[in-house]
Amino acid sequence: MKERLSRREFLTKLSSIYIAGCGLSNGLSSNQLRAQELKYKLLPWQGDNYILGHKMRDGQIPIGKIESRKNFDFVIIGGGISGLTSAYKLRNSNYLLLEQYADLGGQARGGNYNGIGYTLGSAYLSSIDGELGKLLDELKLKPVQINEHTNSWYYDGKFEFISKATGLNQNDLSKNFNNFFNQAKLIWNKYNLDNVSEINTDNNLSKLDDTLFASCVKDFNPRFLEYIDNYLMSSLCGGINKVSAWAAYSTLSELVTPIYVLPGQNPTLAKTIAQKIDQKNTTVKNAFVWSIEMNKDGAKLYYSDSIGLMHEVNCKHLIITTIPMVASRLVSNLPDDVKANLMSLKNGSYLVANLCLSKQVFNKSYDNWMPSQYEFRDFTIAETPYEILNTYEAKMGSVMTVYKPFENGAIGRSMLLAGDRFALISAIIANLQNIFGNSFEDNIEQVVLSRFGHAMAIAVPGYLKKISIINQHNIDSLSFAHCSLGGLPCVQSAVTAANNACNRALRRKVG
């Protein structure tokens, strides 16, 4: 009889086959690797912890005595960049911020190795204009501008640079990039791709939002397109055949403009905002929100604390900064159409590996892109801003942050949930040895792996219209503020979404 598997069983099986494959990429099964003595320290998983989230998904909400009942004007769920920005904006109001983890920052949490601050996820800023610029000024943060050598492309065994203006190296890759830039300039110069709030009135933006990016680049050399695909995958969790022309052209414009990096990267932004808010009286960490009910006075919610005790909170206006799917699960009495729209944003998944090295192995450029046969899409160098500021010393060593997004979110999630750290990192290190030589591994002192099961909402065609519909819901005492609802999933959008939500909350607070 043929074996019939449920979708979940099928994905688990598939991931175990894939993981076995990862182990084989350097000739060893994952069990053999485990048996081998590792030369470096492999730290426990960072990033998402799925245990409580999966219980909430499966309806296993703990029932017990309510330890406390409190009332606030505003409650913010989530302490990532959006939740923190919301708290900063509401700092003179009566509010409470609830974050499920022990650390604030969400996808912009980080670590430190020998004085080099590194990120578990969110790394750089693609612009410092507008509301984000205002926030940075208020916080007195000055990100380092990277103009030259932002990106390199591993091509025929060498890391190549493409001049943003003219193209210095006239190899095939440069020619293709320059041809692409010439085509893209017609879009970049003509349309304001950042004007996402105009999606319902700007026909050009609407057309770009509806178009699959693949249809715009079908005449380009496939080898060149691998790099574009990888750039989009790493930035958006969706490649050429998945994302819209609007999402792709917006993202790829970073290739011709400077990017900005803080020492310690985006976790420095999160930490600085966190220092500016009165955490003692307004912030509860290790606070997992299980359920929310909207009512005529605002909202009632239940959260558990670090030792599992349950608390009830009532508020006049609720700001939810979790990913849209979680928001739709949390609120029990959302209208069906709002629930369905939140649920319909599909997420990619992501593995990030921070390799802490005793010495610098590579420092030619900040972000370095691989062709598609590699396990990962790119790696960044965490000490770059320190080098630009002349505060880097050789004794600090180096942190390489390796990005491995999964476009098929479900397969990636199964692999990350299976959680075979040894197999996943061994495949990555085998690739890095292929690039930097076998002695590369000798420099690794420790590895920090972070997993993000629902990393980013993928900006497929129609994404902008979808988020515009979500943002127009008419529940007075509720605002959604995850970065994905402010535009492309990034820091700028998190700040925009938070500002919009706070303005709405302050306007609509039920009196």
Ligand SMILES: Cc1cc2nc3c(=O)[nH]c(=O)nc-3n(C[C@H](O)[C@H](O)[C@H](O)COP(=O)(O)OP(=O)(O)OC[C@H]3O[C@@H](n4cnc5c(N)ncnc54)[C@H](O)[C@@H]3O)c2cc1C
């Ligand atoms: C690997 C990776 C790399 C990235 N790199 C960049 C980059 O270089 N530049 C950039 O601009 N953007 C980047 N991003 C995008 C990133 O999403 C944004 O930069 C930003 O950090 C998102 O902030 P946020 O507050 O909207 O969401 P999040 O950071 O996801 O914050 C949501 C918070 O809600 C909390 N939460 C969820 N459920 C509950 C619950 N039930 N109870 C309590 N708390 C809950 C979470 O723990 C989390 O802290 C990257 C994303 C990933 C995954």
